[in-house]
Amino acid sequence: MNTKVFENTTENIEAAALIIRQGGLVAFPTETVYGLGADALNPEAVARIYEAKGRPSDNPMIVHISRASEIGQLTPFITQDMIKLIDHFWPGPLTLVVKKKDIVPLRTTGGLDTVAVRMPDHPVALDLIRLAGVPIAAPSANLSGKPSPTKANHVKDDLMGKVDAILLGDDCRVGIESTVLDLTGEMPMILRPGIITADSIEAVLEKPVQLDPSLKGLPEEELVAKSPGMKYKHYAPKAQMLVVEGSRDKVKAEIERLRLANEKIGNKVGVILFEEKAFIEAAHDFFSHLRELDGQDVDLILAGALSDTDGVGFAVMNRMFKSAGYNIVRV
Numbered sequence: 481m482n483t484k485v486f487e488n489t490t491e492n493i494e495a496a497a498l499i500i501r502q503g504g505l506v507a508f509p510t511e512t513v514y515g516l517g518a519d520a521l522n523p524e525a526v527a528r529i530y531e532a533k534g535r536p537s538d539n540p541m542i543v544h545i546s547r548a549s550e551i552g553q554l555t556p557f558i559t560q561d562m563i564k565l566i567d568h569f570w571p572g573p574l575t576l577v578v579k580k581k582d583i584v585p586l587r588t589t590g591g592l593d594t595v596a597v598r599m600p601d602h603p604v605a606l607d608l609i610r611l612a613g614v615p616i617a618a619p620s621a622n623l624s625g626k627p628s629p630t631k632a633n634h635v636k637d638d639l640m641g642k643v644d645a646i647l648l649g650d651d652c653r654v655g656i657e658s659t660v661l662d663l664t665g666e667m668p669m670i671l672r673p674g675i676i677t678a679d680s681i682e683a684v685l686e687k688p689v690q691l692d693p694s695l696k697g698l699p700e701e702e703l704v705a706k707s708p709g710m711k712y713k714h715y716a717p718k719a720q721m722l723v724v725e726g727s728r729d730k731v732k733a734e735i736e737r738l739r740l741a742n743e744k745i746g747n748k749v750g751v752i753l754f755e756e757k758a759f760i761e762a763a764h765d766f767f768s769h770l771r772e773l774d775g776q777d778v779d780l781i782l783a784g785a786l787s788d789t790d791g792v793g794f795a796v797m798n799r800m801f802k803s804a805g806y807n808i809v810r811v
């Protein structure tokens with residue numbers, strides 16, 4: 481397939497919107513990571529996303545809208561909680577899981593009767609959705625299993641020849657994917673942590689928010705999957721990766737020791753060690769560091785764990801553990 485690479489002029493965004501309307505695939509920038517979009521209401525178009533990414537087809541997608549009121553197309557009713565969260569956090573990196581209307585194909589929701597909706601905080605994304613005139617289903621614009629793309633070049637590296645068009649933009653401001661909040665249960669529950677934290681959601685809703693139990697500790701599925709042929713490989717660099725967890729000084733010392741020992745046996749080693757408490761910066765840089773180190777063909781990545789139990793650092797650690805396939809050294 482001949483992939484068009486578009487600067488994000490109005491004319492080009494219009495051309496990209498036409499591609500979406502006709503059932504094609506367009507990668508585009510958002511404030512979190514780049515997305516790979518298709519008409520969310522067209523099951524054949526959505527099926528093409530799975531194909532291009534090489535992604536298992538039972539994975540539900542986030543549906544992106546350009547005006548908050550458009551959520552009414554997708555869900556049969558609105559609640560006070562939804563109104564408060566939308567008023568406070570949209571446009572922005574918060575995805576709401578709500579009941580779906582029949583118009584939303586099961587192909588888009590991975591067979592679920594709920595739909596994940598978000599209004600991105602990015603002018604190119606918003607123009608694209610508005611001009612397409614349909615909600616846009618978009619997972620991150622990487623090949624399945626690879627680190628999420630935070631720069632236009634990451635998208636080109638993964639998807640040239642596999643999608644109809646790539647809309648170029650700046651580096652993504654946030655760098656990790658949106659917080660996913662399920663509003664269909666008795667209590668709101670965070671399914672995926674992001675830079676919008678449980679604390680900030682609780683402050684807006686004035687009630688407690690739960691964390692999906694699988695986010696605490698190591699999900700059993702992942703432990704099983706650690707055995708050869710790891711079933712779910714997420715965000716993985718080409719290199720082997722090891723997370724070193726513990727108090728700051730010990731982590732630094734252990735990373736240095738492991739680096740020397742591994743270099744001695746002939747490994748090329750890369751290190752990811754963020755400033756203590758620089759969580760926002762860590763979120764911004766984490767995925768691009770992984771891709772950079774892959775570009776340098778390192779054999780092993782040693783990463784220092786961030787200590788944070790529920791905030792932005794926790795959201796970064798959720799990605800870091802997955803990237804490392806849960807290879808963790810505690811010091």
Ligand code: TXA
Binds near residue numbers: 656
């Ligand atoms: O920041 C983001 O959210 C980016 C940009 C492009 O908007 N998109 C993104 O999409 O990260 P994706 O497909 O990589 O992640 C979608 C997440 C998955 O964790 C999926 O399980 C969850 O949202 N999800 C989607 N629909 C759901 C539903 N109906 N119920 C529960 N979880 C759902």
Ligand code: MG
Binds near residue numbers: 619620628
């Ligand atoms: Mg993804």
